[in-house]
Amino acid sequence: MGAFVLAGTIQAPGAPLAVAPEGNSGLRCSSPRLVVEARQTGSPSIDVSFNGEDKARTFKLGSTFAIRFDAKSPAPDAIDWQIKDYAGTVVTSGALSLPGGSASAELQCSSNSSGYFAVFAQLKNSGATIPSEGSRPAGFASFGVLPDYSHIVPSAPPGPLDRRRFGLQGTNYLESGKCCDGNGLQPINELLGSSWVLDARHQGKTEPKHSGQYDPGTYPLDVGFKQGSLARIVTLNGIPPWASTAPTPTSIGSYPPKSFDAFQSYTALAGRDTESVRRRYIPNQQKNYYQITWEPDPGPPTHWVGSDSEFVSLYKAAWQGLHSTDPNAVVMGPATSGLSACGDWLKRLTPLGFTKYIDAVACHGYYTLGASSAKPPESAGLPEQMQVLRKTIATLLPPATRLFITETGIAYPMGSKYSSTYPTADVLMQHAEAVVRTHLIFLGEGADISFLFYSADYSYEVGFGLYFNLSMPDPNFGSPNISPKPAAMAVTAMTRLLGDSTTLGALKAMPGGAYGYSFLLPDGSHAVTALWAHNSSFDANVTFPFQVDMPGSSGTVVVLDAMGNPTAMQYADGRVRTTLSEMPIYVLSSNIRTLGPQLRTPEGYGTRP
Numbered sequence: 348m349g350a351f352v353l354a355g356t357i358q359a360p361g362a363p364l365a366v367a368p369e370g371n372s373g374l375r376c377s378s379p380r381l382v383v384e385a386r387q388t389g390s391p392s393i394d395v396s397f398n399g400e401d402k403a404r405t406f407k408l409g410s411t412f413a414i415r416f417d418a419k420s421p422a423p424d425a426i427d428w429q430i431k432d433y434a435g436t437v438v439t440s441g442a443l444s445l446p447g448g449s450a451s452a453e454l455q456c457s458s459n460s461s462g463y464f465a466v467f468a469q470l471k472n473s474g475a476t477i478p479s480e481g482s483r484p485a486g487f488a489s490f491g492v493l494p495d496y497s498h499i500v501p502s503a504p505p506g507p508l509d510r511r512r513f514g515l516q517g518t519n520y521l522e523s524g525k526c527c528d529g530n531g532l533q534p535i536n537e538l539l540g541s542s543w544v545l546d547a548r549h550q551g552k553t554e555p556k557h558s559g560q561y562d563p564g565t566y567p568l569d570v571g572f573k574q575g576s577l578a579r580i581v582t583l584n585g586i587p588p589w590a591s592t593a594p595t596p597t598s599i600g601s602y603p604p605k606s607f608d609a610f611q612s613y614t615a616l617a618g619r620d621t622e623s624v625r626r627r628y629i630p631n632q633q634k635n636y637y638q639i640t641w642e643p644d645p646g647p648p649t650h651w652v653g654s655d656s657e658f659v660s661l662y663k664a665a666w667q668g669l670h671s672t673d674p675n676a677v678v679m680g681p682a683t684s685g686l687s688a689c690g691d692w693l694k695r696l697t698p699l700g701f702t703k704y705i706d707a708v709a710c711h712g713y714y715t716l717g718a719s720s721a722k723p724p725e726s727a728g729l730p731e732q733m734q735v736l737r738k739t740i741a742t743l744l745p746p747a748t749r750l751f752i753t754e755t756g757i758a759y760p761m762g763s764k765y766s767s768t769y770p771t772a773d774v775l776m777q778h779a780e781a782v783v784r785t786h787l788i789f790l791g792e793g794a795d796i797s798f799l800f801y802s803a804d805y806s807y808e809v810g811f812g813l814y815f816n817l818s819m820p821d822p823n824f825g826s827p828n829i830s831p832k833p834a835a836m837a838v839t840a841m842t843r844l845l846g847d848s849t850t851l852g853a854l855k856a857m858p859g860g861a862y863g864y865s866f867l868l869p870d871g872s873h874a875v876t877a878l879w880a881h882n883s884s885f886d887a888n889v890t891f892p893f894q895v896d897m898p899g900s901s902g903t904v905v906v907l908d909a910m911g912n913p914t915a916m917q918y919a920d921g922r923v924r925t926t927l928s929e930m931p932i933y934v935l936s937s938n939i940r941t942l943g944p945q946l947r948t949p950e951g952y953g954t955r956p
Contacts (some may be wrong), residue, residue, distance in 0.1 A: 373460040374430060374438050374492075376414065379452035381443055393418040393426065395466050395488040402521045403814065404830040405491040405538050405747045406745065408461055412490075414454045416443075420567065423447045425471040432558045433463040433779075433833045433910055435772060442471070460496040463779075463836040478767075479748045482804035483815035483830065491831035493538070494911025495838050501934065503847040503869040507942035508578035508632045510869075512790060513842045514543030516754060517802025518825045519814075526825035535802050539813065540550070540842025543796055544571070545576045545638070548617050550610075551860025556587070557589060558609070563620030573628050579622050580753065583614060583665060584641035584649065584682075592653070601643060603653040607664040614668030622673045622878025637908025638709050638753060642684040644692065659699045661778055666704040679709035679751055686710055686732045690739040693710065697743050706897035707748060712755030712797070718811070721760035722779040723764035724785045725881045733792030737950045749954020751794045754836075756800035756930055757834075758812030765819075770810065777885055778810060779833035780929045783841050784862075787877045787931060789844065791853055793949025797837060803829045813838060814910040837930070840911040844875050844933055854878075861889045861927050865946055867907060867939070874932040874942055882928035889927040894945065895936040896921040 397413025406412050426449070429440040438460075440782055443452055448784050458464075460684075465487040468526055469476045479485040518531030520880045532544055546569065553561035561698075590597035590610070591604050604610040621635045639662055643651035662680060669676040681696075687711035693702065715727040724730075740748055759770055759778060770778070774797055789797040804812030805823040814829040847869045853861035856878070865876040880887035896902070898921045906916040909930040916923065921941065925932060936942060 348506040356690050373789060374456060374458040375452040376430075376439055376456040377442065377453050379416070379443055381445075381450055381452045382448040385447060386449075389419065389421065390503075391418075391420045391470050391475040393467055393468050393470055393475050393477060397478055397488070397490055401534070401538070402524065402827070403519070403535065403538055404489065405493060405624060405835070407456060407493055408457070408495040411455060411457045414456055414466055416452045418445060418447050418450050418452075418470060420447055420450075420470060420473065420475075422472070424473055426468055428466065428468040428573070429473050431465050432460070433465065433776070433836065438464070438673065440545040445470075458492045460912050461492045461836070461840070462835040462908075463489065463491055463831055465489050476682065481819040481826075481828070482764075482765050482812065482813060483817060484769055484771075489815065489830045489832070491836045491839070494843055494907075496843055496911070497911065499905060499907075500593065500844065501868060501870045501873055505870065506543055506577035506847065508576075508629070509634055510847060511542035511578060512796055512846055512848060513539075513541040513771075514545075514578075514580075514753065514796055514916075515539055515541035515802055516545060516798055516800045517812075517828055519802055520825055520827040521829075524827045525821045526827055531825055532569055532572040532577060536577060538570070538839065539799065539802070540839055540846055541799060542576070542846065543580060543798065545580050545582050545798075546572070547585075548581045550590060550613050551582050551585035552611070553589045554590075555587050558613075561616060563614070563616055563623065567884070568624060568628070572624070575629050576632060577629070578636075579621075579629060580630050580636040580638055580679075580751075581617060582638045582641065583617060584639060586610070598652075599648050600652040601640065601649050603657040604664075604698045605899065607626040607660050610661065611664035611668035614665045615672045617668040617799065618671070618673035618676055621825065622675060625675070630784070633886060634677045635673050636677045636679060636707070636751070637665070637669055638682050639678060639680045639684050639749075642711060643681055643685040644685065644688040647684055653698060653942070658939050659696060659701045659704065662704040669682065677706040678704065680705050682709045682711060682753060684711045685713045686729075690736045693739055693743055702743050705744075707751060708744070708859075709751045709753050710736070710751040712785070712794075716759070716786075717761045718756065718785075719758040720774065720781040721759050723777075723781045724788055724879060726883070729788050729793055730786065730862070733788060733794070734744065734950070735954065737793045740765050741951025748951065750793060752794045752797045753797050754790070754800050755785060757785060757854060758808060763809045765804075765806070774810075777929070779837045780885075782813070782834045783837045783931055784879060784881070786838075787841065787864055788862075790848075790850055790866070791949075793850060793952040798820075836910055840907075840909065841877075841931070843911075845877075848947060850952055851942070852948040854897055854945055855947050856945065857890050858891055860887055861891055865942055872939070873935060873937050876932045876936065876938055876942070878900075878925060878927050878934065879929065881929055885929055887927065887929055890924065891927050892922040893934055894922050894923050894941060895934060896938050896942055941952065
């Protein structure tokens with residue numbers, strides 16, 4: 348499957364980077380010790396649980412955690428168990444005889460391999476297996492091990508949160524274990540490597556009944572923001588019925604306010620509150636970001652019902668109100684549901700003055716109706732859509748205008764349903780591949796920030812979560828009981844490499860069906876290049892000699908698989924011979940001069956904060 352490739356001759360400032368050892372000790376587990384309790388009547392059963400440092404069943408590399416089997420069997424039987432990695436390879440297995448009754452067995456485990464793992468278990472004679480739980484099918488329980496690049500990739504120097512490249516929609520109350528109590532933003536963002544979060548301050552939420560309900564000095568702030576590690580985007584879409592021109596309180600769509608002056612006054616309050624929060628809790632965030640509308644294009648229930656001129660008036664009121672009280676305000680829009688619509692709205696509204704009232708562009712990144720793992724981004728033309736959007740932004744807005752993709756989710760194939768046998772392993776793998784490649788294309792084609800959607804599954808749209816929701820449907824959102832999918836662990840590998848990067852551009856000369864994007868790391872001396880291939884059968888296999896150094900040079904490179912595990916590899920004549928598949932690989936190189944001529948820079952993409 349996919350791999351990361353890192354040039355072994357690279358040096359971090361002041362010291363050489365460590366080269367990965369040959370081989371990897373991988374997942375190690377102790378022999379299980381069986382504890383038999385009372386004789387048991389009733390149906391045979393078996394289940395698996397985890398005990399370790401993280402309640403999301405996602406552990407640090409090298410940490411110790413326990414895997415516990417709990418079985419009930421009226422008659423003698425045996426537990427057959429296996430642990431497989433993301434590629435379906437069995438990494439360890441065993442069998443344990445049961446004399447009959449209630450029994451438990453615990454493995455003490457530690458892993459020097461990062462990635463996604465699944466524990467399969469079955470009672471040999473009765474056939475009982477691990478039951479389905481929430482959105483996770485029957486037969487297995489999953490856990491993840493986070494990658495650690497501290498000895499391979501140069502550490503990022505201190506910088507503002509504004510530079511970070513990944514955001515997340517979704518809350519999970521892992522610390523308290525109860526929805527919706529306490530901190531729902533951490534540790535889920537830390538685990539997934541995301542730093543941007545949306546925070547609703549729209550008038551429909553803060554003043555649902557009448558003007559004056561919103562008191563900026565006392566309005567509650569999510570606990571997770573008070574730690575200062577998350578960048579905040581304030582969303583202001585949603586005008587309450589009493590302040591809206593909607594004909595009835597239940598009218599579908601987004602209507603203009605009754606008074607644009609009153610809306611401007613409200614946004615001035617929100618601006619004062621947001622700047623106060625930034626100064627007090629998030630001083631490492633340089634600017635305050637505001638998204639004014641939410642999917643105003645036709646189709647979504649939030650579609651704009653007013654005229655184009657009224658839409659521009661809404662943004663004018665917001666821009667003037669926010670900038671009157673917040674010296675660091677960045678107003679963003681139009682936040683349409685699709686990329687093509689985003690560019691179309693910019694072009695249509697510019698003659699009416701719209702671009703005078705936005706400081707950055709925000710779009711949702713749905714590249715086709717029903718974006719799913721069965722409709723991956725390449726076949727839907729996502730690279731081309733991004734190129735058109737960047738050209739539109741460069742034409743209509745000032746140089747280096749930032750582009751925020753504030754939502755993009757990838758579902759399972761349309762028409763799917765959760766069941767004890769679905770999703771299959773193939774569906775989970777293709778989902779992971781599509782999720783990671785989508786966000787790589789966004790960043791590679793010039794988006795500054797891209798939001799992952801959604802942290803964990805919910806019942807009425809199938810498969811958007813990066814984690815299984817083991818409590819679904821109660822609760823659908825904010826679940827404290829989750830476990831990783833392959834997508835989650837592939838995302839952690841990507842975000843930890845590119846979270847502080849700057850886009851260099853797309854590789855211009857690629858084999859058919861292959862894709863590549865390069866990113867500059869914050870030390871300014873190293874670049875990461877993401878490479879992959881895709882075909883209609885979801886089994887692409889393309890050989891690509893990638894130039895990492897000057898012709899005639901040779902050396903050793905460090906190769907990491909799709910989940911972040913290193914091995915060693917030789918390159919010759921300046922090229923490393925890679926085999927590209929559906930899962931991206933990443934190449935770390937230090938010869939930026941060699942890399943530059945191979946790249947096409949995104950149009951209008953500029954210097955980051």
